[in-house]
Amino acid sequence: MAYAGSTGHIAPAFSIIEILAVLYRSHLNLGDGTPDSPERDYLVLSKGHGIMAQYACMHELGWLSSQDLSRYFSDGTVLRGLSDALVPGVETTSGSMGHGLSIGVGLAWAAKRLGTNQRCFAIVGDGEMNEGPIWEAFLFAAHWKLSNLTVIIDNNGLQAMGRVEEVLRLGSIAEKLQAFGFETREVNGHDEAALDVALQQLNKVDLPCPRAIVAKTVKGYGVSFIHDDNIWHYTRLTPETYRAAMGELDSNKKSVASRS
Amino acid sequence: MRDAFSAALIKAAQQDERVILLTGDHGYALFDDIRRLLPDRYVNAGVAEQNMVGVAAGLAKAGLRPILYGLSAFVPIRVLEQIKLDICHENLPVVMIGDGAGFVYGALGASHHCTEDISALRGIPNVRILSPADAYEMTRAMELAFAVEQPVYIRIGKCDIGPVHKAPIKYDWGELIEMRPGNGDLGFIATGSMVKAALNEATRWQGSSVWSAPSVKPLDIEQTTAICRNHRGIITLEEHSIYGGLGAAVAEISSTYSPCWIGRIGVPDRFAQYAGSYQYLRSEHGLDAAGISHQVDELMERVGHVHRGLSKSPRTEILASEI
Numbered sequence: 001m002a003y004a005g006s007t008g009h010i011a012p013a014f015s016i017i018e019i020l021a022v023l024y025r026s027h028l029n030l031g032d033g034t035p036d037s038p039e040r041d042y043l044v045l046s047k048g049h050g051i052m053a054q055y056a057c058m059h060e061l062g063w064l065s066s067q068d069l070s071r072y073f074s075d076g077t078v079l080r081g082l083s084d085a086l087v088p089g090v091e092t093t094s095g096s097m098g099h100g101l102s103i104g105v106g107l108a109w110a111a112k113r114l115g116t117n118q119r120c121f122a123i124v125g126d127g128e129m130n131e132g133p134i135w136e137a138f139l140f141a142a143h144w145k146l147s148n149l150t151v152i153i154d155n156n157g158l159q160a161m162g163r164v165e166e167v168l169r170l171g172s173i174a175e176k177l178q179a180f181g182f183e184t185r186e187v188n189g190h191d192e193a194a195l196d197v198a199l200q201q202l203n204k205v206d207l208p209c210p211r212a213i214v215a216k217t218v219k220g221y222g223v224s225f226i227h228d229d230n231i232w233h234y235t236r237l238t239p240e241t242y243r244a245a246m247g248e249l250d251s252n253k254k255s256v257a258s259r260s
Numbered sequence: 261m262r263d264a265f266s267a268a269l270i271k272a273a274q275q276d277e278r279v280i281l282l283t284g285d286h287g288y289a290l291f292d293d294i295r296r297l298l299p300d301r302y303v304n305a306g307v308a309e310q311n312m313v314g315v316a317a318g319l320a321k322a323g324l325r326p327i328l329y330g331l332s333a334f335v336p337i338r339v340l341e342q343i344k345l346d347i348c349h350e351n352l353p354v355v356m357i358g359d360g361a362g363f364v365y366g367a368l369g370a371s372h373h374c375t376e377d378i379s380a381l382r383g384i385p386n387v388r389i390l391s392p393a394d395a396y397e398m399t400r401a402m403e404l405a406f407a408v409e410q411p412v413y414i415r416i417g418k419c420d421i422g423p424v425h426k427a428p429i430k431y432d433w434g435e436l437i438e439m440r441p442g443n444g445d446l447g448f449i450a451t452g453s454m455v456k457a458a459l460n461e462a463t464r465w466q467g468s469s470v471w472s473a474p475s476v477k478p479l480d481i482e483q484t485t486a487i488c489r490n491h492r493g494i495i496t497l498e499e500h501s502i503y504g505g506l507g508a509a510v511a512e513i514s515s516t517y518s519p520c521w522i523g524r525i526g527v528p529d530r531f532a533q534y535a536g537s538y539q540y541l542r543s544e545h546g547l548d549a550a551g552i553s554h555q556v557d558e559l560m561e562r563v564g565h566v567h568r569g570l571s572k573s574p575r576t577e578i579l580a581s582e583i
Binding site: 085086091092093096098099100101102103104105106107108109110111113114132133136137139140143 | 280306312318320323
């Protein structure tokens, strides 16, 4: 996708791919399995820069075709470079940060008011937590006891121009969320089993409060030369780096397969 | 007009259980009735307007009919990007109320003045803009707003200046309401608080017509063109910047379909310099009766109007308390 479209934002997508995979595979109720299903749980990608990871999952679900993916970013196509609510299955239009979580709060709150069983999972970037509305949304979600809302912080420690701790120091995200009234867990965001357990635990907790997971992640996880290197927020793949990256991903896949 | 808003809100909420009001910690006594009659349909979202708009978008996506209330300085100005991306991009049915538009909160200063809301919103696709002049137009505005499945902004300006209509009125999207018939050289098109001012100024101009434009977006192209065609000059009046508001909308249509002289009377391109009452700020910006007359005279001189002695007739004096 990134190679075909000659796009950046590879690293932010690699940071959340396991989170998305676990959610789609085991935790999201997909209703009748189509993106238009009215009973479907909501997945809000508030950090819209990671959209390629979500497109990849939607492809696996059959919501997007291989041709859709191969034409990502090109003229006259549906898939834009940042998350866009006009794509069926994508809830919010992001790219401008700090929007998605509030919409997710509205979706979760609507489900409560309407008495549906829908849940909402919102993925927020740690860099995105610079934005004021994120904190407004935390207050609101806790005040209205949105127990069907799970916020997952993609805590990769990097934002567009540098380390989060150097740009605007966040300190302990888990402690902050706990203080805001969220039932919170911290996990390795690339460990699918750990994510699975944390999500199951939070689902079982019988507390009238929203839930949160602080997922410790690495921007560009999975490819050695993209790993934790912020230039890959911007860099486009060349034929050489494309081959090298695909080679690493394939061998990782094989080693995962041989372990399981 | 605010009583009409409150009554229309309760009616809409009683007729449709999906309707829910969110306020950004404003409208203290305004919501007494809905709080008493339909307490679960009233939500104070706190002084957190950006989140409030996003939440409303989420509610609307899930099938509810949220109505947002704020001072116009905050809704839409503070939350413009949320309105653009969260609501308008998906064309979601959210009604937004911006209260106290113009110089209503006179002495409080620039943070509470709002003379740019229409121009800020007009360029955003999908959103419709209503600017009622009195309680009757307000009642109809709420009916129209809940009858469409898309974003609507209702601008409430100075609302204690009495009605301009004598009875309930049905107008449609885009429609200009004829307040005073006339086929003379001059026509007035006004919105909101300035409809009354236009009616007063029109008494100086024999044969002039006056139109109220509660629907600023859309504004009916055919009807606007016909009005422009019927007069040599058109004066637009609004308690809003001369840029991007009703005057600009009329001028855009006129210049394309039926060019005529357009005099845009509104708030000049500057902030209020001093503290002052509503009346003081209107006059500071040339929007009191004398200021309006002066600007109309200037335009008509440019148009080459032969006064035929009419402008010598005594102007209807407007007491400050009446504007």
